[in-house]
Amino acid sequence: MTTLHASAPVPALASLRRSVPVRVAWLIAGLGLLVVLAVASVAFGVADVSPADLVAGLSGDASSIEAAAVIKRMPRTVLAILVGASLALAGASMQAVTRNPLADPGILGVMSGAALAVVAGLAFFGIVDPYGQMGLAILGAAGAAIFVYLVGSLGRGGATPLKLALAGAATSAALASLVSAILLPRVDVMSTFRFWQIGGVGGAEWDRIAVVAPVLLIGALVVFATARGLNSLALGDDLAAGLGEHVARTRLISSAGAVVLCGAATAVAGPIAFVGLVIPHGVRMLVGPDHRWLLPLSAIGGAVLLLAADIVGRLVAKPEEIEVGIVTALIGAPLFIWIVRRQKVREL
Template sequence: MSTTSMNTAGGVATGQDSHGREASRTEAEPEGDAPPGRRRAGVLAARLLGLLAACALLLLIAVVSIGVGAKAIPPGDVVRALLHGRGSVDGSVVLDLRLPRTLLGVAVGAALAAAGVLMQALTRNPLADPGILGVNMGASAAVVTAIALWHRTDTAFCVWFAFAGAGLAATLVHLLGSRGRSGPAPVRLALAGTAVSAVLGALISVVTLLRPDVFDQFRFWGVGSVAGIQLSVLTGVLPFLAVGALLALGLTGSLNALALGDDTARALGSGVGRTRLLGTLAITLLCGAATAAVGPIAFVGLVVPHLARAVTGPDHRWLLPYSMVLGSALLVGSDVLGRLLARPGEIQAGIVTAFVGAPVFIALVRRRRIAEL
């Protein structure tokens, strides 16, 4: 055995080996090691540069989204339309059609990714997302019910039903998955979410089959799409998305503590019950507003946090911003891909994200560490 002491002034560590002989080494040994402060600064700089690169990628995808469609618009004309308004047909297309759908895709993608991070953190289930835990289906069932009863599809009306449906579904899944002494186990939560989603999906099918008029209004909304949505829809849901995002960002420190376990989090001074309550409220706001605006979109909340975690690690202070930017890029990119694949028509973004997300989901399930949860 050896004992070691540090000379902080000279940066030299000294110690005695098992024979009593004193040895010394510098902090630079072995070669390639750096002082802890310098390593932390390097990690911080790398993460910041990575986040800026992700933002640049999102900006590039957004510009492509505004220019790509049934009629291609050159980047120069896009810039002129954004600067000078509706001076031409292209300007009207940019400002009235493509800019709103792009901005809504950015907002909804960030919301779904943030909700996925929160769900995975609160349940400690790496396969949790708004779709698997029934939140999206709850919002959809509530909106379908509202359409059937009141024959209204405007977002300002449907958003409240989407909130109620998302909240009730999340509460029901949590109650069903928390039965037993061990509390909300990940497997039970996933099974409860699957069961609740199946029941709510059956309810939606019954309503739409019995009411063809409801089906006509629901069929495009039900697959998840940002096409044909006016800017007023974004302004209607933006306050709810902003409050949900601010709540989520404010919980990042508590989520880091919660990842160590409930007992450890309490020992560190974190309010476990408060964190779960505020996290559930943020999830309901984010998922309810996003689903009311564009319909249920799957896999964004599941896939994006894992992609971001590969870069940031488990630190939610970085994981959440990375996920929000990458979620926006994924949804807007899927919308662009859907327009390119079926040109001059288009494939809805919710379908494209399912095709992109399903292989990643299968790969996650096949990983030994996740399969054992």
């Protein structure tokens, strides 16, 4: 049996060691950028506001049109932060659990499963209650995740990154077709969910945020609680088990947290792709693979990306808006191609 000496650490363990001051610096920088973008989100739009109107609006004074605009933009700003953080956190968890660089709620079909469940519930059962829709979205996300993993595990080599990506892409296409088949004959449902399907935060309301925020918090805490276990999984199942990690339990708990995050976020904002793919990759380049830092920084990065995409969508098409789901797709698609080429994904 090979003995591991302190002088010759396992490469994966050694890669977890990064300068704490550097990580703290990135954490502070990310939080600072998030604050700046949050202020810009309530300040810029169809009608830009002055600093005085911004202060008045943030204090609740709606005596002017500009200050009222600030108050109206606050829910969408908060929702963009919550949804962006949740999707990035879910993506980081899925990548760790599957050890798949292409894992993402959108690419693996999880988001499409949530969307199909919500649309089916509305069309066939008239479910419009936020709690009901959120529950359906979580169940749909879980069902799609299990199905994709089972399909990707078939054949020689098990669940390789390429097979999971292909299974997820095929499942997403099939589920999207089912959503269209449900919506097309139903004009009332189509008009209600036409913009929701694209993915956006423009229709944010405080009451819906109050419903979804506690669920997202629970999902985030579940994922954060598995950070050390995810570090062990990066060493491989055998070594992780040898270090005392319960591999199956860690995977199940972290996956459950990711499914809750993805389902709840999709229920309230629609399917927004690529956030969970590109943000964990970018953060991993900055702070390394230690999930104790990767997870919180991914959450901050996801919030930053979705806020920035929402601001860009409002500014480039004045006086109209481009939904945030379109902007993230335009950013994420080329980055997805770059990641595939960089990782040199292939059959094992």
